[in-house]
Amino acid sequence: MSAPARRLGLLLGDQLSFDLELFDVLDGRQDALLMAEVEAEARYVAHHPRKIALIFSAMRHFAEALRERGWRVIYVRLDDAGNSGSLPGELRRWHDALGAPQVHVTECGEWRLEQALRDCGLPLVWHADRRFLCSREDFACWAGGRRQLRMELFYREMRKRAGLLLEPDGRPLGGAWNLDAENRKALPRGLRGPFPARFAADAITREVLALVGARFSDHYGSLAGFDYPVSHAEAQALWQHFLDFSLAAFGDYQDAMAEGEPYLFHARISAALNIGLLDVRQLCADVDSAYRQGRVPLNAAEGFIRQLIGWREYVRGIYWLRMPEYAGLNAFGNRRPLPAFYWTGATGMRCMAQTIGQTLELGYAHHIQRLMVTGNFALLAGIAPTAICEWYLAVYLDAFDWVELPNTLGMVMHADGGYLGSKPYCASGRYIQRMSDYCGGCRYRVDQATGASACPFNALYWHFLMRHRQQLSGNPRLAMVYRNLQGMDEGRREALWRRGEELLAQLDAGESL
Template sequence: MRRSARRLALVLGDQLSFDLASLQGLDPTQDVVLLAEVAEEAGHVPHHPQKIALIFSAMRHFAAALRERGLRVQYVRLDDADNSGSLPGELLRWADHFGAQEIHLTECGDWRLEQALRHCGLPIHWHVDQRFLCSREAFAAWAGGRKQLRMEYFYREMRRRSGLLMNGDGTPVGGAWNFDADNRKALPRGVRPPQPLRSAPDAITGEVLALVAARFSHHYGSLAAFDYPVTHAEAERLWAHFLAHGLADFGDYQDAMASGEPYLFHARISAALNIGLLDLRRLCADVEAAYWAGRVPLNAAEGFIRQLIGWREYVRGIYWLQMPEYAEGNAFGNTRALPAFYWTGNTRMNCLHQAIGQTLEHAYAHHIQRLMVTGNFALLAGIAPKQICDWYLAVYMDAFDWVELPNTLGMVMHADGGYLGSKPYCASGQYIKRMSDYCSGCAYKVSESSGESACPFNALYWHFLMRHRERLEHNPRLGMVYRNLARMDEARQQALWDWGERLLARLDAGEML
């Protein structure tokens, strides 16, 4: 006998929070929570198999936890015979099945999906996603009338609003709003990061891993090293481990990179946070408490909080303020295809080999590996923004459109023309040498800029600056760089240009660099 439902609440795979707005006030006897694994969301880009496994396993565990709390849950597995393959399809199917009087949803993290649900033909009660500190409407109000939106000013407003690391008189603790200048140290010899805390797959996760292996074997990336938390309790243990063993050194070494060390002092909690297994306010409170207790230095506490209430909230605001036009940004007119080695890691450039290799193994790379290695190369090589954006969305465990797109299109590729960031984050191989040990194990020489043994980043860096001189030379943050370029003699400039042209021609021909 079919049981009807007064309210049907659809919960998405990145909304696995017990405090989710659309889950509040449910009647266990009359209302139903719907969760669905669908092929469209798993395959609209070739998501890393570990990412798919994380979300499906976390969804199944969350459904079980909701049932334990007494709620009625309708769970649709990917391999269910009648699965329509899309979230709008499943919502329509189950709304009809239960004769639901009301449909409730919390705001999506993907403009594409939200539009599909808004136009599926059902009257939906939409709820604000209160997991974030700044609502879409509040960000739009902050942005209104401003000629430029700079994260630093938004971050200061968020600090004032939250009271985090603030003195009683309204000034920031330590006398400065951020301590980014203290957070750029390379990893010294002999300094070892803590051993990562791993979560062993249980029976539910094992079943999901088998499903993903069977259905998504054509996606790039390995399932073998899967060890991510899939429950709130596991995520809390990972967070506690970072507080005890990683946070104190996170500030100093958050930009560092090292061969064979994918995590260093990073928390690895971004995926758990983005799908709802951890609470933003709790994380910030814990970090602030650790500072006041004298367990961590200010540059570590402030740097971590800045990533959460500054950058993370800022890019979400940009996303919803500017979509869908934002996704089409291509300020430099890039058309080059993404090199094949982004999907395999097969390149003689050790920095890219390391960053991409660990991504394929763990679905993870930290922000500097993404910005200054894989992203920097894509920027210098003139890769089409949509191709590199789709790659980031596919391969990283924590990548959801609201956070991935502004970070990649805006910050990495500067394809929005400077709307999000005031300068392109371009660099030669010298930056990578300074912040890592990658160059010592590379087939190329970072001390050379042209010729077969030269680091490709070097000539491509100057080629990028020369080909975009008209757009960039008046940027005040690049003034010194262009003055250095002007001081080079013509023969030197021509040699860099010619070698850059040759490297780009090799990419176009599909040759391995």
């Protein structure tokens, strides 16, 4: 029989922050905190084993840190006897065992889980997740009455609110709010990123890796060489490594891709940030200081801060504003299943093989690899939005529904009809050639659009534009593209259509490209 508690607080695996409101409300001497590893959360999609290992290990390290601070922590391991297998089940079990009249919960990162907890029949007291700069209510207020919810306008307001990269009179440093045009340089030949920071698995992590390897061997992805930070101190060390060695070049080359270089100048901190091991306010303040001290150029500082307080906060706002109906949107009516090579990397398309291969190995790909390689292909091929959304949610360490769904369904697939992005992010193989060195080792020719040796992205790009002409030809950002299409020789258009049909037929037959 467990000692009674006056109140019970639930801590989720993506809420590993000492700054939660729960810690202001609860009392370590009289109350208890519940943390639980449960089968339902590990299996509702086929999460990458590294992702499961990261969260379980980080949870166990956080529980130890809380105990050192004097908190009573009830920690349920995945293989504990009596584990009910779900978070609502564990909450009910320990609420009854402790006799706690109140249960305190922080807003969830996933609509699915929040609804399950709300429906569990317990007297829940909810707290806002103040790790974010913009609350759900604040975003809804900002969005109210606007015809279009453009990230750029939201970002400017967030910059002003946070006081980042501003002149004393409130104008943006450098005279422009957005320096995205300076963030698209291709990687010079031979340039590579710094050696990545690596963190050796301690006894806790080794125990978790053994558990995950045994229990989730049916999930795609590798545990070998796991080196991700699992504590606040390690996450801080990863962040400092980025500040010292990568941020200065991040602005120029954040869109670049290179074979055998999964990280280049990227921070690799999104998973640590999303589970609470890092604080967004501190990260932005550090970047602002780095620019003001002359350590990094403005385009690097602005580009990084824009991703954090612009895009990241914006997609969370969209998610909670539009769920649950948002998850079912499918503006193009796509129905094609996800090709099998997304789970194996077995494809002759070098860019896809590289991106999927590193994803299955590391649980990581940066934003352009996701948007303009695997995402672009899914868009051009007409993959069902639910299928590609589930894949992204499963395979990436940093993927939680609030951030994954708007990015994939809205930005990658344009399945919301333009609610989030003003145009589909579609491109031919020429874009990938310009931003990477993938094409040089590919079995397909990026300079060809038709024929068996032609890059599949080329014909699929024009096929996508032709089959969705009615929906997209009026988009002013696609006007030049459709003029180019209209100016093509009719025979050329027919050849591109036939090649696109052949490629899609191969996918429908379950054949790899």
